[in-house]
Structures are given as structure tokens and as C-alpha cells.
Amino acid sequence: xxxxxxxxxxxxxxxxxxxxxxxxxxxxxxxNLSSYLVTPKELAEALKQSPPxxxxxxxxxxPLCASWFLxxxxxxxxxxxxxxxxxxxxxxxxxxxxxxxSPYPHMLPSAKTFAxxxxxxxxxxxxxxxxxxxxELGIFSAPRVGWTLRVFGHPNVHVLNNFKLWVEEGYPTESxxxxxxxCNPYPIPKVDESKVVSFEQVREVALDHNKEGAxxxxxxxxxPNGRFTGxxxxxxxGLSSGHMPGxxxxxxxxxxxxxxxxxxPKEQLKKLFEEKGVDPSKPIIATCGTGVTAVVIxxxxxxxxxxxPEARRVYDGSWTEWAQRVNPSDSLIRKDE
Numbered sequence: 001x002x003x004x005x006x007x008x009x010x011x012x013x014x015x016x017x018x019x020x021x022x023x024x025x026x027x028x029x030x031x032n033l034s035s036y037l038v039t040p041k042e043l044a045e046a047l048k049q050s051p052p053x054x055x056x057x058x059x060x061x062x063p064l065c066a067s068w069f070l071x072x073x074x075x076x077x078x079x080x081x082x083x084x085x086x087x088x089x090x091x092x093x094x095x096x097x098x099x100x101x102s103p104y105p106h107m108l109p110s111a112k113t114f115a116x117x118x119x120x121x122x123x124x125x126x127x128x129x130x131x132x133x134x135x136e137l138g139i140f141s142a143p144r145v146g147w148t149l150r151v152f153g154h155p156n157v158h159v160l161n162n163f164k165l166w167v168e169e170g171y172p173t174e175s176x177x178x179x180x181x182x183c184n185p186y187p188i189p190k191v192d193e194s195k196v197v198s199f200e201q202v203r204e205v206a207l208d209h210n211k212e213g214a215x216x217x218x219x220x221x222x223x224p225n226g227r228f229t230g231x232x233x234x235x236x237x238g239l240s241s242g243h244m245p246g247x248x249x250x251x252x253x254x255x256x257x258x259x260x261x262x263x264x265p266k267e268q269l270k271k272l273f274e275e276k277g278v279d280p281s282k283p284i285i286a287t288c289g290t291g292v293t294a295v296v297i298x299x300x301x302x303x304x305x306x307x308x309p310e311a312r313r314v315y316d317g318s319w320t321e322w323a324q325r326v327n328p329s330d331s332l333i334r335k336d337e
Contacts, residue, residue: 033128036146037263037303038158040166043086043130059126063089063160066145067134068292072235077141080134086166087174090121090181092131092145094292104321106144106290108196114152115186122181125154132160135167138261140252143295147314151196152189159299162262197285197313199321202244205285206332209246218278219247222288222297223319230335234289240323242333244287250276252293255300269304280307287315287322294318 033042043063050061063086067077081091097117099107109117123129129149133142142159149157160166167173208214221243226232228249230242243249254272257264264272278284284307288294294314301307315322326332 033130033158036158036299037161038130039161040169040171043160043166044171046128046130047086059124059128059156061128061130062123063087064092064121064123064129064131064145065089065134066092066094066131066142067137068094068141069134069137070235070289075134075136077134080136082177083175084135084167084173085175086132086163087172089132090123092117092121094141094145097148104290104317104324106292107316108148108151108191111152111188111191114148115188118154118186119183122184123186124184125187126156128156128158129154130158130160132163132166135164138162138164139256139263139296141292143299144292147195147295147298151192153192154189162260164261194310195313197315199315199317199325202285202287202315202322203326203330203332206244206246207330215283216279217283217285219244219285219287219315220276220278220294220297221247221249221319222252222286222293223249224251224253225249227289227319234319234323236289236320239320240333242323242335244322244332245334247287248276248278250278250297252288252296255296263300263303266304269300270306273301273304273306278306283308283311283313285313285315287318289318290320291316291318 033046046061047063065077065081065085067080069075069077077094078091081089094106097109097114098105099109099113131142131146131149133140139162146157146159202219205215205217205219221228224232227234227241228243230240232241234241250272255264255269256262263269273280284301286294286297286301288297291314298312298314301312302309323333
């Protein structure tokens with residue numbers, strides 16, 4: 001059976017020979033994780049009930065590191081994964097598991113590419129996957145990876161809220177170099193198109209803004225306010241800043257606690273969306289720079305129970321695609337004076 005290289009911890013409490021040809025497994029806990037967002041305590045208990053086993057055909061709990069940083073940040077996700085991670089975590093590379101034919105970053109990969117990535121990570125369809133972010137950012141790119149797994153129909157997916165608290169609360173971590181995991185065949189899934197919205201669909205919504213008879217679809221933009229208003233530049237050189245007509249700016253950082261960098265409590269999230277004028281009875285599209293932090297907003301909406309889940313979508317290409325594809329004559333990039 002094929003093996004895939006992952007990182008080995010020199011401080012992991014495992015016999016040396018267990019790294020040579022391995023299958024990293026976690027037995028399924030007796031009870032399911034209670035909600036999409038899980039606390040460090042909940043994950044630690046699940047992993048404690050699911051000790052690693054070199055031979056295990058049962059469903060497992062797999063921590064999945066999804067650390068990623070903006071292109072103008074010198075840090076790299078793989079580097080922080082090496083430095084400190086949850087023991088036996090796998091690493092999901094958000095810059096590689098993408099549609100490589102697209103000129104836009106982080107577009108969803110094909111179903112085949114996704115299945116190949118999951119297979120190389122040694123993740124089985126029946127495994128419970130808990131995605132988490134870097135300690136530095138708390139919540140940033142993990143919701144995007146969790147959403148990606150959901151789009152491709154992985155049944156049991158959760159997001160840790162968050163790794164910063166995991167570290168501060170004294171739960172175990174490891175660091176180190178490569179070890180190997182056993183690759184598992186992962187079936188090519190079907191894409192859940194109901195969770196995704198295209199450029200053409202968003203363009204139609206923007207063109208219909210303020211027109212009589214329009215559906216009233218709301219667009220929430222997760223970028224920082226300076227980029228939304230057009231006062232600050234985009235982190236990608238040559239890309240215009242600004243916003244779509246009628247869009248609502250809710251910077252992703254506003255749904256996070258400024259100290260813990262974890263999601264705010266449900267009632268605070270609900271109050272924030274109400275204050276921003278988001279109507280839960282109408283459809284919602286979340287967007288951002290490249291479709292990453294848009295899912296922070298989508299996750300906050302889910303956590304707050306705000307809006308119909310079947311009427312919420314994420315704009316995959318987000319502002320990077322929008323700013324490059326709209327026609328100047330359509331006036332679909334607005335800037336505040």
C-alpha cells in the first residue's frame with residue numbers, strides 16, 4: 001500500500017519503529033462532536049477516547065491543520081505546522097488543493113483532485129475531520145477548508161474554535177519533520193453546487209441592485225473596511241480595491257473575539273448581523289478577497305443560526321476574480337468618496 005509523507009515529531013511519545021511504515025489512526029469516539037464548531041476540550045476528549053492505533057479499520061478523528069497566510073505575509077502555513085501542531089495532525093495545503101487551471105487563487109479543485117488530496121492525507125470518507133488554524137491567527141483559513149470538505153460531501157467535518165486556545169489551555173502539541181501515513185482510497189465525490197455561487201450569478205445580483213422586482217439577495221464582504229471603501233490597496237499588486245454595489249461590509253475580524261481570536265458567542269453574532277442590517281429572511285452571498293475569509297462569515301452565520309442555510313452561498317472567486325472580470329462600463333466597482 002502506498003504511503004504519503006507527513007511531518008514527524010522528534011518529541012512524539014511513540015516508538016521509533018512506528019514511524020517507518022504507518023497508518024495513523026484514531027478510533028471513533030462513542031459520542032459525536034456536538035456542533036460544527038468544537039472547543040479544545042471537546043476535541044481533546046474525542047482524541048483521548050480515540051488513541052492512535054497502528055492497525056485500525058474503524059472511523060477515526062483526524063486533526064487537519066489548514067494554516068495559511070496572505071501573500072504579503074512572510075509566514076507560511078507549512079512552517080507554522082512544523083513549529084507547533086496538534087499531535088498526529090495532517091496538513092491541508094490551501095495553495096495546492098485548488099483548480100490549477102484557473103487564473104484566480106483558491107478556486108475549488110475538481111472532484112478528482114480533491115479525492116487525490118484526501119487519499120494522500122490518509123483520510124477516509126468515514127473519518128471525522130476537525131480542521132484548525134494557526135495559533136497566530138486563531139480563525140482565518142480553517143473555515144474555508146472545512147467548507148471545502150462539506151462542498152465535496154465529506155460527512156463529518158468540524159472546525160476547532162481554536163488552536164490558540166488549545167495551546168493556551170495546555171493541551172498537547174508536537175513539532176518536527178516528516179513521517180509517513182498510509183494512503184487510503186478516497187471515492188471521487190459529487191460537488192454540492194448549492195453552496196457555491198459563480199461570477200455570472202453575482203454579477204446579475206449586482207446589476208439588479210435597487211431595481212424594482214429584484215430578489216433582494218444580500219452580499220456580505222468580509223474584507224477590511226479600508227479595502228472595501230477603496231481607501232486601502234488590495235494585497236495583490238495591480239488589483240483595484242472597492243466594493244460591489246449594495247454589498248454590506250462585515251470584516252471577518254468583527255465576528256471574532258479580539259483577545260482569543262475565537263468566534264464570538266451566538267447571541268453576540270446575531271446582534272452584530274442585525275446591527276449591520278442583514279435580513280435573515282433573504283438569501284445571503286459571502287465574499288472576500290479570494291474566498292477564504294468569506295467562509296469565516298458563513299461559519300459565523302451558521303453558528304448564530306442566522307438565515308436559511310439553503311439560501312446562503314459563498315462566492316468562490318470573490319474580489320480577486322470580480323475586480324479582474326467586471327467591465328468598467330458597468331460601474332460594478334464602487335469606492336467611497
